Amino acid sequence: MPRKVDHRERRELLANALMRLAAAQGLEKVSLRQVAAEAGVSTGMVQHYFRTKDEMMTFALGMVMDRIRERSQAEAAPTTPRELVRGLLLQVLPLDETRRLENHVVLAFLAYAALRPSIASGLREGAAGMRTFLAGQLRAAAADGIDPDHAAAGLLALVDGLGLQLLSHQYTEAEAVAALDAQLTLLFRPAAT
Amino acid sequence: MPRKVDHRERRELLANALMRLAAAQGLEKVSLRQVAAEAGVSTGMVQHYFRTKDEMMTFALGMVMDRIRERSQAEAAPTTPRELVRGLLLQVLPLDETRRLENHVVLAFLAYAALRPSIASGLREGAAGMRTFLAGQLRAAAADGIDPDHAAAGLLALVDGLGLQLLSHQYTEAEAVAALDAQLTLLFRPAAT
DNA sequence: CACTTTACATTGCGATCGTATTGCCAAGGG
DNA sequence: CCCTTGGCAATACGATCGCAATGTAAAGTG
Numbered sequence: 001m002p003r004k005v006d007h008r009e010r011r012e013l014l015a016n017a018l019m020r021l022a023a024a025q026g027l028e029k030v031s032l033r034q035v036a037a038e039a040g041v042s043t044g045m046v047q048h049y050f051r052t053k054d055e056m057m058t059f060a061l062g063m064v065m066d067r068i069r070e071r072s073q074a075e076a077a078p079t080t081p082r083e084l085v086r087g088l089l090l091q092v093l094p095l096d097e098t099r100r101l102e103n104h105v106v107l108a109f110l111a112y113a114a115l116r117p118s119i120a121s122g123l124r125e126g127a128a129g130m131r132t133f134l135a136g137q138l139r140a141a142a143a144d145g146i147d148p149d150h151a152a153a154g155l156l157a158l159v160d161g162l163g164l165q166l167l168s169h170q171y172t173e174a175e176a177v178a179a180l181d182a183q184l185t186l187l188f189r190p191a192a193t
Numbered sequence: 194m195p196r197k198v199d200h201r202e203r204r205e206l207l208a209n210a211l212m213r214l215a216a217a218q219g220l221e222k223v224s225l226r227q228v229a230a231e232a233g234v235s236t237g238m239v240q241h242y243f244r245t246k247d248e249m250m251t252f253a254l255g256m257v258m259d260r261i262r263e264r265s266q267a268e269a270a271p272t273t274p275r276e277l278v279r280g281l282l283l284q285v286l287p288l289d290e291t292r293r294l295e296n297h298v299v300l301a302f303l304a305y306a307a308l309r310p311s312i313a314s315g316l317r318e319g320a321a322g323m324r325t326f327l328a329g330q331l332r333a334a335a336a337d338g339i340d341p342d343h344a345a346a347g348l349l350a351l352v353d354g355l356g357l358q359l360l361s362h363q364y365t366e367a368e369a370v371a372a373l374d375a376q377l378t379l380l381f382r383p384a385a386t
Numbered sequence: 387c388a389c390t391t392t393a394c395a396t397t398g399c400g401a402t403c404g405t406a407t408t409g410c411c412a413a414g415g416g
Numbered sequence: 417c418c419c420t421t422g423g424c425a426a427t428a429c430g431a432t433c434g435c436a437a438t439g440t441a442a443a444g445t446g
Contacts (some may be wrong), residue, residue, distance in 0.1 A: 005422090005423070024308070025308060026221065026304065026305065026308055027304075028219065028221035028222060029221060031402075031403060031404080032403085032404065032405085033402080033403080033404095041424085041425095042424070042425050042426075043425085043426090044423095044424055044425045044426070044427095045423080045424055045425075047404095047405075047406090047424095048422090048423065048424060048425095049423095051405095052404085052405080053403095053404065053405090104304075104307065107303075107304050107307075108304055110300075110357060110360070110361050111219060111220075111297075111300055111301055111304050112219060113361055114297065114300075114360045114361050114362075115217070115218060115219060120361055120362070123361065123363075124361075124362075124363055127358070127363055128363075146375075146379070147375055150371055150372050150375035151375060153364065153368060153372045154351055154372045154373075154375060154376050156354065156358075157350075157351050157352075157353075157354030157355045157357075157358060157369075157372060158347055158350050158351045158354055159350075159354065160350075160353070160354030160357050160358065161349065161350030161351055161352065161353030161354030161355075161357070162350045162354075164303060164350075164353050164354070164357065165320070165349075165350060165353065167303070167304075167307045168303050168306055168307050168313050168316065168317075169307070169313065169317075170313075170316070170317050170320055170321075171346065175346060176350075178343055179343050179346040179347045179350060180347075181343075182339075182340055182343035182344060182347060183347050186339070186344075186379050186380075187379075197392090197443080197444090198392090198393070203393095224432075224433060224434080225433085225434065225435085226432080226433080226434095234394085234395095235394070235395050235396080236395085236396090237393090237394060237395045237396070237397095238393080238394055238395075240394095240434095240435075240436090241392090241393065241394060241395095242393095244435095245434085245435080246434065246435090
């Protein structure tokens with residue numbers, strides 16, 4: 001066997017370059033040559049690790065989803081259910097440059113996947129898992145008269161919408177967090193002192 | 194003066210073709226030639242009415258925003274504030290093919306405008322106007338202990354998020370409407386009988 | 387009836403795209 | 417030691433892109 005290289009590492013190197021470009025100019029107009037240049041390699045190498053552009057895109061999406069999942073699970077300071085939910089949702093919002101970049105990619109993929117439903121299955125699973133988790137937390141600690149499932153769906157939609165508006169600079173980060181907190185106050189009954 | 198043609202009409206013809214294409218394959222990869230072919234005209238004519246591609250894009254966005262605004266204002270059966278707000282927000286959700294298409298275009302523009310802030314000003318104004326209206330309604334009729342501004346921002350984000358998830362087929366229409374109604378129930382105090 | 391101005395249509399240019407092809411180089415296995 | 421094979425580089429190809437340049441027909445204006 002010839003030279004041994006870490007396949008995963010190379011692909012992640014390229015995917016990171018892809019994400020940097022996507023954040024700067026939009027996912028759709030990222031080209032193989034641009035990725036190669038950004039990563040400081042030749043276009044031939046990009047082709048070697050991704051036989052097609054779609055393959056590269058799919059890999060990058062999977063990478064982003066994995067990272068989001070990791071960060072969400074690293075979140076582990078279980079105080080109150082409300083704080084737990086808040087911490088998790090704050091991980092989704094684009095409040096720093098890294099998550100801003102990731103949100104860009106996810107958004108671009110959403111717009112892309114609305115037309116090619118087969119690509120979107122991974123996205124759907126992630127959201128569904130989060131929704132059931134949220135519903136569970138709400139069922140335990142939400143105020144009376146609140147449907148946990150609807151409230152969970154609403155919370156997820158709220159965070160998605162806030163992220164969308166943050167990306168397009170319609171809100172400041174403080175406003176977005178405030179809106180999220182207002183919603184949490186609405187949903188959770190005061191902690192039993 | 195030479196042949197008189199309705200400039201607005203021509204531009205709307207082209208913008209409609211643009212929107213059809215954008216809904217089918219994504220806004221980013223719509224080209225001048227495609228628009229021309231879809232509209233059944235020559236590429237030269239497209240260039241005649243839009244000197245640049247960005248100009249065409251901007252016009253199409255403005256058209257979509259105007260239509261949403263019109264439809265929202267045509268909404269005029271002022272019963273309760275809650276019903277008023279609900280009617281308006283339902284106009285934003287992609288619940289039929291027309292609004293599905295419009296939401297696609299708006300979404301694509303959002304992803305596009307996150308990188309070119311100058312384009313996004315129109316979007317921002319529309320959202321801001323809606324937010325102040327919602328805040329006004331909420332100030333009058335919301336339950337106690339609710340900050341009207343945060344609640345309005347949250348409602349708008351909720352609807353945006355629901356629309357996003359509807360477009361990517363993560364929710365059914367009924368679920369989205371139910372989530373919206375749950376949120377409205379949370380915000381509005383019971384009508385004074 | 388000249389003349390200007392608008393409304394298109396046609397064509398071409400340079401750039402960039404995704405991808406296929408080809409070839410070289412180095413590292414093991416027989 | 418050769419020779420296969422993976423890792424990469426270079427290049428070429430056909431398509432498509434935005435846009436500019438140019439040409440033509442027709443409708444008013446003087």
